[in-house]
Amino acid sequence: MxxxxxxxxxxxxxxxxxxxxxxxxxxxxxxxxxxxxxxxxxxxxxxxxxxxxxxxxxxxxxxxxxxxxxxxxxxxxxxxxxxxxxxxxxxxxxxxxxxxxxxxxxxxxxxxxxxxxxxxxxxxxxxxxxxxxxxxxxxxxxxxxxxxxxxxxxxxxxRSLSIYGRYLKTIRGLPQKRRKCRKCKGKGCSECEYTGFSKEKSVEQILAQALIKKFDAKDAKFTWVGGESTESLVLGNGRPFYAELIGPKLRHIDESELLKEDNGIILKEVKIIDEKPKKIPTFKVKVAAHVKFDGEVNEEKLNSLKERLQNSEVRIIQLKKKPLIKKIYDFNVERINERVIKITFKCDGGLNIKSFISGSNRGMKKDLLEITPNVSEIMGVKASCDIFDILDVEV
Ligand SMILES: [Zn+2]
Ligand SMILES: [Zn+2]
Missing domain, CATH: 3.30.2300.10 (THUMP superfamily)
Incomplete structure (x- = not known):
């Protein structure tokens, strides 16, 4: 020095x-x-x-x-x-x-x-x-x-960890999202162990539990690529989702130890990504739905339904907003009996399937007024759908 x-x-x-x-x-x-x-x-x-x-x-x-x-x-x-x-x-x-x-x-x-x-x-x-x-x-x-x-x-x-994944739902009866705790309405109480969420099983609750365990994290927040009803199955390659894991101790995945199966939910794919995309990607869903009519429907009417909806556009009319256009592709009809048919089709993500069939805006978001054309309207007979399944989701 x-x-x-x-x-x-x-x-x-x-x-x-x-x-x-x-x-x-x-x-x-x-x-x-x-x-x-x-x-x-x-x-x-x-x-x-x-x-x-x-x-x-x-x-x-x-x-x-x-x-x-x-x-x-x-x-x-x-x-x-x-x-x-x-x-x-x-x-x-x-x-x-x-x-x-x-x-x-x-x-x-x-x-x-x-x-x-x-x-x-x-x-x-x-x-x-x-x-x-x-x-x-x-x-x-x-x-x-x-x-x-x-x-x-x-x-x-x-730092929180961003995940992209896909899940399958092989048993009916589970809602997609966690419900808020009834007692505290989401604030957190002894009943819900201060999570703010009901302990009822749901796709979200099962996926959250699996991911929290896998990454030794404190919490998981989900962003869904579309949704399905409680009674729907999700098949094919599954529905995509994004999750943000809060406070993870682990930051790697061993592909061999994905969620096996819990109450019919299977975690089909999990990937660590840089960050969640700012906009959820557009997607198409392949749907199979059981449609029940209030009266008998003849072959002629079924053919015209198929013709009318094949590669067509459906308008969703909303309160104080521009109508949304959703496309329908590969529309097919299969008769079960005089009053019941099974329809399969592909459509742009975000179309409310039950409302598209019944034409009623019951169960739709408050600002949705009408879906047109719809199955009831084309057939001239009131139609309803209790169960539809998601056959695949394409991103
Ligand atoms: Zn000093
Ligand atoms: Zn609570």
Whole structure:
């Protein structure tokens, strides 16, 4: 190491005759000296200064800097249970650390040095990076580590994980979405174990449970690509969905251990994605529906139904909005008896199947007024649908 300039020695002497500073906090004030770290730098300066320094706690950090090695060890211990490729350290310091450092810098005209906060996060980060072989990422770290020097606590916040998946539903009777807890209406109470959700089985509840377990997460939030009714099956390649897993400890998937089957729900595909798309992709659904008529329907009428709806457009008329157009493709009719038929078709996502058949806006969202043409209207006989199944969903 080249000898330290006389002017620096004199400046250090002046500072130390007034303030007690630890090796770290002294070293940090002299960015022009190159050393392994500020602790080594501070020691070297103190040796050169050749004066008896005050035996008091450090004026700036109250000797906190000496504890950062121990804190790094504690952070490493807590990180053991988590998957992460990169991380970022944050620190919460008592306000007077920064104020006291500013006082000294102003008084002795010290410039260009790193702040105490910068040094703490950089030093802890260095230790974590070396020991875990993971990198610091300032932009989108998998793991955000906050060291609170006021409370002495360490907080680990894994970034939420975005998932794309598909599910099959092979048994009738499960609603798609979790219902809110009846008692607390979603606020959280002892009845629902403070989840805000009813414990009744649903596709969402089963998928959430499986995904939370798989990624050791705290919660899962879903975005659906369309929906089906409680009585519908979902077949083919299944219905796609997006999920955001909150606080996951794990961030990888072993494809061999997807959800086997729980109450007829099968998790067919799961993929970790960068982030959920801003807009849900457009999709088409292949549907099979049982249609019941109030009167007998003859062959001629069935043929005209097929002709009318084959590759046709259906208008959804909404309150105070432009009508939506949904296309119908591959429309087919199969007779079951005089009053019952089975129809299969493909249509653009977002068409309410039961209303498309009955023509009634019962069960539709409040702002939907009419779907036209509809099966009742074309046949001139009132039609209804209790059960329809989703044969496939194409994205
Ligand atoms: Zn200090
Ligand atoms: Zn509740």
């Amino acid at each position: 080249p000898p330290i300039e006389k002017s620096i020695i004199n400046l250090a002497k002046n500072i130390l005759s007034e303030y007690s500073l630890c090796d770290w906090c002294l070293g940090r004030q002299f960015p022009s000296i190159k050393e392994e770290n500020n602790e080594v730098k501070g020691k070297t300066i103190k040796k050169e200064v050749k004066m008896k320094v005050k035996e008091e706690p450090c004026f700036i950090c109250q000797d906190t800097m000496q504890s950062i090695k121990d804190i790094s060890v504690k952070v490493l211990e807590q990180l053991k249970d988590f998957d992460f490729n990169d991380f970022l350290i944050g620190a919460k310091l008592p306000k007077d650390f920064i104020e006291k450092e500013d006082i000294i810098r102003a008084k002795f005209k010290l410039r260009g040095g790193e702040t105490i906060k910068g040094e703490i996060t950089r030093e802890i980060g260095k230790t974590i990076a070396t020991r875990t072989n993971r990198k610091v990422n300032f932009y989108k770290p998998d793991m955000m580590i906050l060291v609170d020097f006021i409370s002495g606590k360490i907080y680990l916040n894994p």
